[in-house]
Amino acid sequence: xxxxxxVRNLRKSFGPHVxxxxxxxxxxxxxxxxxxxxxxxxxxxxxxxxxxxxxxxGGEIVFDGERLGPGTDWRRVRSHIGMVFQSYDLFNHLKVxxxxxxxxxxVQNKRKEEAEEIAMNLLRRIRLDDKRNAYPxxxxxxxxxxxxxxxxxxxxxxxxxxxEITASLDPEMSQEVLEALLExxxxxxxxxxVTHEMGFxxxxxxxxxxxxxxxVVERGAPRDFFAAPRTQRARRFLSRFExxx
Amino acid sequence: xxxxxxxxLFDPANLARLGEGLIVTVRIxxxxxxxxxxxxxxxxxxxxxxxxxxxxxxxxxxxxIRIVPQxxxxxxxxxxxxxxxxWNWSGETTGIxxxxxxxxxxxxxxxxxxxxxxxxxxxxSALALGLARSQIYLHxxxxxxxxxxxxxxxxxxxxxxKTTPLLVLITIVEVLKVGQQLIEAKxxxxxxxxxxxxxxxxxxxxxxCFPIAVLSRRLEAKWxxx
Numbered sequence: 130x131x132x133x134x135x136v137r138n139l140r141k142s143f144g145p146h147v148x149x150x151x152x153x154x155x156x157x158x159x160x161x162x163x164x165x166x167x168x169x170x171x172x173x174x175x176x177x178x179x180x181x182x183x184x185x186x187g188g189e190i191v192f193d194g195e196r197l198g199p200g201t202d203w204r205r206v207r208s209h210i211g212m213v214f215q216s217y218d219l220f221n222h223l224k225v226x227x228x229x230x231x232x233x234x235x236v237q238n239k240r241k242e243e244a245e246e247i248a249m250n251l252l253r254r255i256r257l258d259d260k261r262n263a264y265p266x267x268x269x270x271x272x273x274x275x276x277x278x279x280x281x282x283x284x285x286x287x288x289x290x291x292x293e294i295t296a297s298l299d300p301e302m303s304q305e306v307l308e309a310l311l312e313x314x315x316x317x318x319x320x321x322x323v324t325h326e327m328g329f330x331x332x333x334x335x336x337x338x339x340x341x342x343x344x345v346v347e348r349g350a351p352r353d354f355f356a357a358p359r360t361q362r363a364r365r366f367l368s369r370f371e372x373x374x
Numbered sequence: 375x376x377x378x379x380x381x382x383l384f385d386p387a388n389l390a391r392l393g394e395g396l397i398v399t400v401r402i403x404x405x406x407x408x409x410x411x412x413x414x415x416x417x418x419x420x421x422x423x424x425x426x427x428x429x430x431x432x433x434x435x436x437x438x439i440r441i442v443p444q445x446x447x448x449x450x451x452x453x454x455x456x457x458x459x460x461w462n463w464s465g466e467t468t469g470i471x472x473x474x475x476x477x478x479x480x481x482x483x484x485x486x487x488x489x490x491x492x493x494x495x496x497x498x499s500a501l502a503l504g505l506a507r508s509q510i511y512l513h514x515x516x517x518x519x520x521x522x523x524x525x526x527x528x529x530x531x532x533x534x535x536k537t538t539p540l541l542v543l544i545t546i547v548e549v550l551k552v553g554q555q556l557i558e559a560k561x562x563x564x565x566x567x568x569x570x571x572x573x574x575x576x577x578x579x580x581x582x583c584f585p586i587a588v589l590s591r592r593l594e595a596k597w598x599x600x
Contacts, residue, residue, distance in 0.1 A: 180502055208504035218499035222517045222597075231513060232503035277499070284503060 133158045133288055133319055134179070139188035141174060148174045149185065150343035156288070156336075159317040163324060163334030163351060167366060171343045172323045176290045179321075180210045193287060208236050211281030211289040215296045217273045219265040219280070225252070226261040229280045237284065244283070251279040255309055271302030275309050288319040296325055307333075327370050331355050339363050379566030383574055388556055392571075395552030396578060402466060402548070403535045406473035410534065411527065413474065414481020419511060421486040432482075439479035445540050447472045452544040465546040469538075477534050484526050488519040521597040528590035532583045550575060 134156045141149040148171045156162050164172045177183035179190060181203035190197045197206060219228050229251065230244035239247075252258040255275045265273055274294050281289060291310065295303035307329050314320060314333055324330050330337060331351050339347040339354065341362050347354060358364045382388060421432045439447075452468045455461045463471070492515055500510040539550040547555075553571045560567040 182498060182501060204504050204506060207502055210502075212499070212502040214495055214499060214502075216493065216495045218493075218495040220496065220500075220514050220518070222521065232505060235509050235513065236504040281503070 131158050132156070133193055134321075135189075135191045136175075136179070137189050137191075139175070139178065139185055139190065141171075141178060141183070141185045141187075147343050149178070151188070152340075152343075152345055154338055154345060154348065156319060156321060158287075158319050160335040161314050161320045161322060161333055162336045162338065163322045163330045164338045164340060165324060165327070165330050165366075166338075166340035166346075170340045172340050173292050175340070176212070176292050176321065176323055179290060180207050180212055182212075204236070208232070208284055209287045211284060211286035213274065213277045213281055213289070213291050213294045215293040217265070217270060217277070217297075219268075219273055219276055221265050224262050224264055225257070225268070225276050228265070228276060229283045232280070233283050247283050247285075248279070251282055252276075254312070255279055269302060270298045271305045274298065274302075274306045278306075278309060278313070282313075282318075288321070289313070291320065291322045291324070293323050293325060295329075327355070327367070339366065341366070379564045380570055382556070382560055382564055382567050382570050391552050391556065392549060392574070392578075395547060395549035398466070398546060399535075399538045399548040399550075400582065402469045402473065402541065402546070403531075403538050405470050406477055407531050407534055409470070409474035410477025410481050410530070413478035415485055415516070417478060417482035418485025418489070419516070421482055422489060436479050436483055439476050444472065444476055444537055445543060447476065448540060448544050465541065465544045468544055469541045469546060473534055473537070477530060480530050481527060484523055484530070485519060488522045488526075489515050491522070492518055524590050524593050524597070528586055532586060535582060536579070549578060 132155050136152055136154050139149050139152040140147075150171075152171075152175060154162070164175070166172050174183055178185045179192070179197075181197065181201060184199075192206060193209070195201075195206075219225075220231065223231065226245060226248055229248035230239075230241065233239040233244040233247060234241060249258060249261065252261060255278065257272060257275060257279075260268060260272065260276075265276070268276065277294075278289075294310075295306050298306060303326065307326065310320070310322065310329075311333060322330075322333060334351045337347075337349060337351040337354050338345050339358075339360075339362075346360055347358065347363050354363070355367070358367055417432070420428060423429070448468060451461075451472050452463070452465065456463065496514055496518070497510055500514045505513070538548055541548055542551045553575050557567045557571050
């Protein structure tokens with residue numbers, strides 16, 4: 130399996146506050162990496178450094194053989210890295226189809242018909258092809274997130290980053306979005322999934338990082354991690370979820 | 375007789391003169407509004423920069439326009455600069471320049487506020503898709519900001535229209551001045567002339583501004599349905 134993304138000794142601070150304190154990991158093509166951890170542990174910041182939405186202070190990120198950092202042509206790199214956020218971030222003035230075709234047309238200079246064909250194939254895959262002419266405000270939260278996924282996929286990215294994309298959805302809608310992610314994983318899309326859904330983290334990942342306080346505390350197969358966490362911090366973190374259930 | 379003097383409104387010569395005045399009013403207001411909106415958009419986008427090189431001149435410009443009454447700006451450009459710099463602008467040119475600058479300042483602040491009130495995630499997700507800053511403004515931020523801008527910018531347009539009578543003071547004969555001239559000419563023979571002429575001008579201003587207000591409400595309803 131070839132490595133598509135490698136992060137080595139990544140460091141980042143906001144003023145005196147250290148957010149990423151020497152992060153190391155890599156992702157192989159076709160694999161799903163899940164990242165869990167308490168709010169504020171640095172997992173969202175980590176995702177955002179990978180596509181340059183956040184600058185980092187030290188260490189290195191290598192994407193597809195290319196070292197990223199100051200001087201990187203981020204626009205080109207971002208067109209190969211799809212990202213979906215927690216908040217609904219569809220462009221509210223554009224119909225579903227135009228949300229999806231905007232970047233392929235403007236960034237990849239695709240013809241409108243070609244971009245629409247790609248968009249319609251994606252919409253059919255997420256079973257929202259009947260919503261092609263709907264505006265975002267006519268969609269449910271779960272539908273919006275699925276369109277946001279389709280919008281990112283339309284760029285035909287090498288890797289997809291998901292930043293707690295079900296955190297503001299009710300359980301039923303989370304379910305439909307998570308199913309869409311499972312289907313995507315089945316197509317061998319390389320993915321990094323930051324999530325608060327423990328059951329989902331157990332089900333989807335090939336590999337799992339547990340982060341705390343800007344560090345990777347545990348790394349391993351999700352099944353092993355959930356069955357027998359090795360560290361005190363991981364046990365404490367997981368016990369909080371058991372209390373809630 | 376309650377309606378005595380109303381015949382002043384039916385004299386074609388009077389109406390023709392009022393019409394000429396009206397054309398001056400509408401021409402100056404319309405050109406100023408177009409310039410104000412165009413320059414306001416550009417200045418408003420630039421004003422989103424937090425750099426001091428942008429913010430200090432921008433705030434000085436905005437506050438100078440807001441604090442000083444329009445009439446002072448008109449006098450400064452028409453009388454002041456004419457003497458000092460040898461400019462020889464007509465009243466109409468001066469009016470268009472001053473109203474355009476004033477409108478552009480107000481519009482810029484509306485555009486700036488409207489764009490910065492859009493959620494940061496709109497920009498973030500557009501960046502993540504690989505769009506350039508200029509494309510994000512053009513295809514994502516400005517189209518959404520414009521929809522939010524409609525009520526306030528229509529209000530600005532009607533304010534510009536309602537401020538045109540100040541132009542009398544820099545020698546422009548617009549609709550209100552024509553009205554005064556008509557009244558002065560007829561007042562001895564028709565004591566009610568002031569009522570009828572000003573009443574007609576009242577209706578004219580209403581007829582100009584009301585359709586603009588209706589149009590804005592239509593656009594708002596259309597876009598809020600999306």
